[in-house]
Amino acid sequence: MIETAIVVGIIRILFVGIIITAAYIISTRNLLSVVSVYALQSLTLVCIALALYSLEGSIVLLAIAVVTFISKVIIIPYFIATIQEKIRIKRDIEFHYLSPTSSLLISMALMMVIYMALARIVEGTPVRESLFFFGAVLGISLMLMGMMVTFSRKRAITKVLGFLSMENGVLLFGMFVTELPFIIEFLIIIDLIILVILTTILSVGIDSTLEDYHKRLHRFHLLIEPEEVS
């Protein structure tokens, strides 16, 4: 087996990876790369689960790693990529309430606040400095950053990605703090897949009907400007 200190070091490095991916999801305007970054974030989570497995040896962690890999690294990104091909939207430049810069600043402040709040809650207990404490802070932060994506972006597809990123935060929190029963984790993932499939159907469907609608508008000279493709 690998030495514990090394594993802990690896996990810390992976934490940094998660923060970077989350920051990227919040701030980028390029839609195509958001999906790859989401896949990368999920892969990082898989690595963390594996590393934790090597520390604790719990079979549930291994199962989580497998399920996460199949669903969040392969299936969901695949579906979203399909949607993006269909709707031909490459860039997401419309924001609500928060611009990318302010989102980044706020998420930094957020992490500080959560760190301080959790530190006050666990004051005096041995978990204070442990890996699990950082895992919890990071999990909650990731969840809230995902939430920020859901309300600061206007495009539905980015909202979905924000929601997926929120779920990653929950998974991270679950892995480190509470012992989420595997069945619940599994059900959440099934929900996610259904959500993404629904989004696929809806966006592809809405897009096609929208085109029909536009054609009709053109026919009756009600719509002068050409269809906007951004």
Next chain:
Amino acid sequence: MIVELFIPAIIVLLAGTIFPILTASLDRRSVRTISLSCTIVGSILLVSLSLLILLYGEPVYFTLFQPLPAFSLSFVIDRLAAFFLLIIAVVSSCVALYFTEYIEHIAGSNRRNLLCGCTNLFILAMVLVVASANTISFFLFWEVMAASSFFLVMYEYSQQNTAKAGIYYFVMTQLSSLFILLGIIILYLTTGSFDFLPLTTTASAPLITVAFLALFLGFSIKAGIIPFHKWLPYAHPASPSPVSALMSGVMLKIAVYGLVRFLLDVFTPDLWWGVLILAAGTASAVLGVIYALKEHDVKGMLAYSSIENIGIIFTGIGLSVIFTASNLPLLATLSLLGALFHSLNHAMFKSLLFLTAGSVVSATRTRNIEHMGGLAPRMPVTSALFFIGAVSIIALPPLNGFASELLIFISFISSVSVVDPLFKILLFICLSLFALTSALSAACFVKAFGSIFLALPRSPESAAAKEVPLTMLIGPGILAAACILLGVCALQIFATVGFTVPLPDMLLVSLLLLGMSVLTYVVLYFTASREVRVSETWGCGTLSQQASAEYSGHGFSEPLDIIFSAIYRTRTINERIFFDQKNCIFKEGTGEIRLLKVFEEYLYRPIAQQSLKVAEGVSRFQNGCLDTYLLYVFVTVIALIIFLGWFA
């Protein structure tokens, strides 16, 4: 025995509610007659039940349904409840008798079935409110009563006035329910029970005072105490006349019942509570009758007169509270008896007046008394019945209005020698205002009777009016008989139920009056000349006398208008449009002097506008955008985290 009468009465009324609603698609007279017969049967059962309790009975307590340990649908019928049940039942049966014919003459085809069902539900709810043994079922049935009466008011929903009346009524009645619920919750918090139990803590505890004020406000709004009266003059003209009779005759009394029930059974009142009730009552009595004088819509006038009479009842209750707090139990009982007796009397004569007014309105197709006139020869029985109601309401002996107002007067006058000097002044002021009220209400009904029934008809409809069918006369006839009976035998009735009151024996007085009139008639019959002269009344020398030259209702009330011109505030509206920009060449303009609706313009509208502003501010949070709601969730989560970290 009592329960055996009560449960069938409830079932019959319930059947009368459900049957016409189930058969709403059948526009048949039989459906409506069956439903209204249910009302009559149920009412007769209730009358016998309440008479049994009033004369002999001990209070009866029973539980119908108990879904939760702390909450049950329980009923208690003591003498107070039985008294109000009697009011409900008598008025309801007469109204139902009248309604069987009246409902066939109004528009609305199928909706008339629903009107029957709703009327029965309304009566049922009032019965259950009065019989409720705990505050929860009291409130529950109170809400049923409010909702069903709202539907009754909205019967002619397509008319613009009705929509306005409906909104006014709905808002005010829900406000009343809100305050009552608040009072009930506060009482529950202090006692831990929903029963009508005497409070052990003293009345001056702030929470108890708040509870009293909330309940007082709630009942005042429902009873139409000024300044919460505005729904009455809108709702009554808008709803069908029998519904007005029920609402004014009975529903307002339910509010009185609520107030009396809470004051007697729950609170130990403070002195200033009594002063508050007395002041509210006196103000309503005086202002109500002053506004009634100015009103030319017959049902609107009756509505304002209801405000006046409720004011008189509240005056009696207020006096009773003051006397209880100053340890004068005899006087307290006397004034409370006066208030309760006036409730009964007002129920009788006001529903009589509303029913006869309904007959008049359906015969002349107008509510404006200036367009009536000359109905006495055309509708002799209706005019006689209206006359009895009018004489009762202006408290002429020997009719019932006199008996109850006299009781309140007696308690006023005999109290003056026993209370503090400061209270003496207050009581004297209230007494003089109360006396003024009686005089003004006499003027008001002289005007109403004169304009509606006497002289020549002032409109073709009025000239073509015919007497209503017999079935529309029986109901009011019973009420008129009750008015006479309650007045003439007032002393005997009080003696039967076990109270000695310092009333004169009206039986003797009325026998004397009757004897005098018979004697006068006989003397005149034998002494006067038999020569018949046919001539016109002298009409200032005009050649042909026309109805338009008559002394109108406006003309009659003009002197009083001038006396009370400080109260009748007017607003002058003068709008002019000019041809040029410098306002030199006049193009057209409108000028109008109209009565200022003081309460509506200075109290209701500002409050409504403020609430609209607040509502607009709140609705900005609710903008229908998903992102905003997510932002709210986000902010809430952050706030929770901060709260957990630093304050928990």
